[in-house]
Amino acid sequence: MQNSESDYRLEMTGISKSFGVVSVLKDVNLKVKPGEIHALLGENGAGKSTLIKILSGVHQKDSGQVLLNGQEINPKNTHDGQVLGISVVFQELSLVNDLSVAENIYLHKLGSSKFWMNWKEITQNAQELIDSLGFEIDASATVRNLSIVQKQVVEIAKALSEDTKVLVLDEPTTVFDPTDTKKLLNNLFKLRDKGISIIYISHHLEEVFKIADTITVLRDGVDTGSLTASETHTDHVIKLMIGRELKDLYPARNSKIGKTPIFEVKNLTAKDNLVHDVSFDVKPGEVLGVAGLGGSGRTEMAKLIFGLYKKKSGSLFLEGKEIKTQTPVQAVAHKIGFVSEDRKEEGVFLPMSIKKNISVTNFNFITNKLGFLKMDKEQENVSSLITKLNIKTPSSEIAVKNLSGGNQQKVALAKWLSIDSKVIIIDEPTRGVDVGAKIEIYNLINEVAEKGVGVIVISSDMPEIMGIADRIQVMHTGTIYGELPKEKFSEENILRYAIGKPLK
Amino acid sequence: MNATIKQQLSSPGGWLSFLIKYNTIFIFILLVIFSACISDVFFTSVNLSNLLKQVSGIGIISVGMLIVILTGGIDLSVGSMVALLAVTFAILVNLVILPLAILGTIAIGFALGSVAGYLVAYQKMAPFIATLALMTIARGLGFIYSNGSPIIFETKGGLFMSNFANNSLLGIPNIALVFFIIVIGAAIMLKYNVFGRLIIALGSNEEAARLSGIKVNKYKFLVYAISGALAATAAIIVASRTNLGSPNMGVSWELDAIAAVVIGGASLSGGKGTVVNTLMGVLILGLISNILNLLNVPSYPQQVVKGAIIVFAVLLQRFESK
Known part of the structure; x- marks a missing residue:
């Protein structure tokens, strides 16, 4: 796989891009080796997404060069990108809600294949792919009925269904809880060991330091150079991201907490029992x-309190008085x-x-x-x-x-x-x-x-x-x-x- | 508004973006100039007042259509409602005193619209289906109550209405005045009243509206009921113009109303659209028919031109969103 002329799988050099008069990227470089997890960091609006969109063919660069295995590439759309082996999992999920998991995973191949589809085989392949990621999702299920976490997993499986050489993940774990995140990260290690280059965009610095080999930070459309993850630390990266020292991420709490609760929940149970016997208070x-x-x-409990879901039993007290929240209108009142x-x-x-x-x-x-x-x-x-x-x-x-x-x-x-x-x-x-x-x-x-x-x-x-x-x-x-x-x-x-x- | 216009005009290429943004007004003015050049008769008061009389009925139901479309819904029943309510008005005007006939017709329109509103808001039926059903029911009822033939006004009240509908005040036809009052009222409600804010919010993101404590179902219900009441007002006007109520009135008016709203730049998915632009949409459609009539173009080619204009207007709006 490796090209003799270059150590890098992917080299983006001198990339610039403007939308109208707004210059989004200025002379940005990004070099990724095979079998490397490369974190791309920066504040919202720093140009990470634009850089990735240029790589995958959504946008076209104004100037600069993109080399894949030493060959210059110019993807004009995401299909070109995929054919070249560049798969991107974008932040906005791009699944078709009314199709099955398997259909979604192989959607891009459906058009070009034979006239008759072998659904059994497609579903089986999709199931194997998902199982290999370690998540429990039925490949024949309709995407609409999946949770947001499951949808994200399907999105990742879809990216891997290609012969992927460069995998880009844009904030993949925002919807994940710690266990799911761990599973995903383990998968990424496996993929890395197979020689796939992974570009990983995240706001979670703890996560980044757990998995990344190399870190590139973008600030206001300019790259501040690449760092070896093991040779740097969180504070330095944050400084590069926001351009100043950061004392405390979490401000000191100096609020006076009252004695009597302002809001109490007693034995709250949802009609469908998904949330049951919840009791707590807030002061x-x-x-x-x-x-x-x-x-x-957690979310279901919040929506139950707010009147979006039907309650079976339990009571709510606001400032000591019992209240009813059958609908959000009542809750807001x-x-x-x-x-x-x-x-x-x-x-x-x-x-x-x-x-x-x-x-x-x-x-x-x-x-x-x-x-x-x-x-x-x-x-x-x-x-x-x-x-x-x-x-x-x-x-x-x-x-x-x-x-x-x-x-x-x-x-x-x-x-x-x-x-x-x-x-x-x-x-x-x-x-x-x-x-x-x-x-x-x-x-x-x-x-x-x-x-x-x-x-x-x-x-x-x-x-x-x-x-x-x-x-x-x-x-x-x-x-x-x-x-x-x-x-x-x-x-x-x-x-x-x-x-x-x-x-x- | 003025500040934004000035800002746009002063920026480079400002004129172009101004024209694109207010393209319906622009198309309207162009059509007026074109019509005036091409026909000597166009700028006569007889023709202009005819034009206004012709658009008033569809114009009124277009206002109702706009508020329904703003919530992300659609009301296919309004054309048939005009027929049923014109028949209703003709029956009532021959039975009871005029104010009662007018109020009764509007109340029945509101009630019929409420049926659609109830089905959409509380039974979660798709607006297209609920109002499609109401459309055939209303047309059928119109034929049943009239025995399939027009009902002619026979009382003094009827005579008063037909005089009113065919006369003018200061050169403006009375029925156009009714239309303009409704347009101004609706524009004020949409811009300065909570009602307008909430239906636009609901059309732009129903779930967020629900989570903000907005009575989503109430407002969804209301827009169909109001659309029904406006259909009744349009029915009274068209019946009075011809001195009769006929079950054949208002055929495919719902489509003209939708076309007017869409030409006015409203989004069928809800949350976007203004009364002024809908008014422009109504006038543009009316102008096209008017000028083609003046040029003696037969009605079939007229339909082709109308369709082409709709496509053109919507394509222009694509530039705007880019």
Whole structure:
């Protein structure tokens, strides 16, 4: 496989790319050896995705050269890229929901094959591929019915169904819990040992240092050189990414936690029993963490509280009084806010302006009796939130789809701050958000708590949840298995509870 | 609005992007200039007032169609509703006093629209299917209640309505005034009222709307009911113009209304569209028929031209989104 003229499988040199007047990449170099895991890091908007899209043929470069095994290549579309052996798993899942897992995995080959399909063989091959990755997914299942984790696995299997030489993974583990992540990373080691070159994009630095051989950091469209992973450390990489020293990722908690709970959940059970016998409380000013593996019912519990799923039994108390939340409308009326883990599908209105996104929960304050909007009052409220949350935008009229992930997340949070929520449930607060914006979101969560709000944070990111929570509830098979006070926080303890074992 | 326009005009290539952004207004103006050049009769008050009278009925149901489409739905029933409600109005006007006949017809329109709204919002039926069913039911009922023939206005109230529908105020036909009042009312509701905000939010992301505590089902229900009430208003107008209610009225008007909304740049998947642009869409379609009539083009080629214009307008909007 290896080319005699070069040590590198892939050499991208002097790559530049502009969209209109905006220069996204400036003279970027990326060199990847065979059998190497090469981490590509950088904040959102640093140009990682654009570089990958040039490699795979989605975009065309303005200048520079791409060599694969020493041969110059110029993929004009993703099909060209795939034929050359470049497979990319993009952040946005690109599966066809109504087809089966097997059909999706072999979709790109369906067009060019024989007239009659051998479905049995295709399904069998797909099943073998998935089994080899160590995940339990039925290859004949319809993709629509899969969980988001399973969909991501199918996406990876699809990339591997080709004779892949360069595999690019863009944030593959954002939806994974620690066990699934471990499985995936083990798979990557196996692929690396087979000689496949892997380009790995991630915001999880712990993960990157676990697996990467080489690290390239992009900042504002310029590469800051390649580092050998074993010869560098997290702080240095963060410095390269954001261009300054970073003292603390997790801000100090200095919120006064009240004595009596602001919100209590007692024996809450869902109609379908997927979540059962959940009891906990949150105190004003407290950040309560909820941890657990994928499928342990964390998101389902949040949606149950918020009135999106039907309850069978149990009760909720807000400030000591029992409340009913049969629908989200009732939950919001009681000033309970919910920030979904799925920002694009459930969190924000992408085509609408920042202003309209923030105001959507808040009409009681900014309308008269006939429902007409008080435009100046609305603008005032929105502008103050934009400043307070440091949402980076030239105007409140900009559509949310034009913002970075971190700023979108701030908009999703802003709408609950604008109604002075008493309890806010945040599901995966920093998924797909860069380091700089992460810190801002953590600060924000802190400030919200300081105002006396009960904050419930669900997160798969263990360092994150330990860094920001005052207490952690760990879920296992649909109920809360155990609670960890701050002095017992450790990845091991969380994991033991998450798999249903007592602490040592 | 003004600030954004100025900003666009001052930026390099600003004129072009301005034209692309407001392409419906641009097409409309071009068509007016073209029509004026090609026909001496076009700019006469008789012709212009005819044009306005012709578009008013479809214009009113287009406003209803727009608010339904903004939520990501569609209302195929409005054409048949116009027929059924025109028959209803003719029956009522011969039975009861005029104000009661008008209010009754609008109430029945609202109720019929509510049926579609109930099926879509609370029974989770696809809007296309629910309103398709209502479309055939309404047409059938129209024929049943009229015994298949037109019902002529026979009372003083009827006479008053047909006078009203055929007269003008300050040169503008009365029925066009009704249409314009509805357009202005709808534009204000969409831009300055919570109602407009919420239906656009719901059309742009229904799940996010639900999770923001918006009463999604209530608003989905309401838009169909309002569309029904507007169909009733259109029915009263077209019936009054001809002094009768006929079950053959409003044939394929739902398609013209959809065309007007789409030419006006609205997205059929919801969340995008404005009343002003829909008005332009209505006027553009009306202008095309008008000028082709003036040029004595027979009706079959007219349909071909209409279709071509729809394709052209939507292609232009593709530039806008790029």
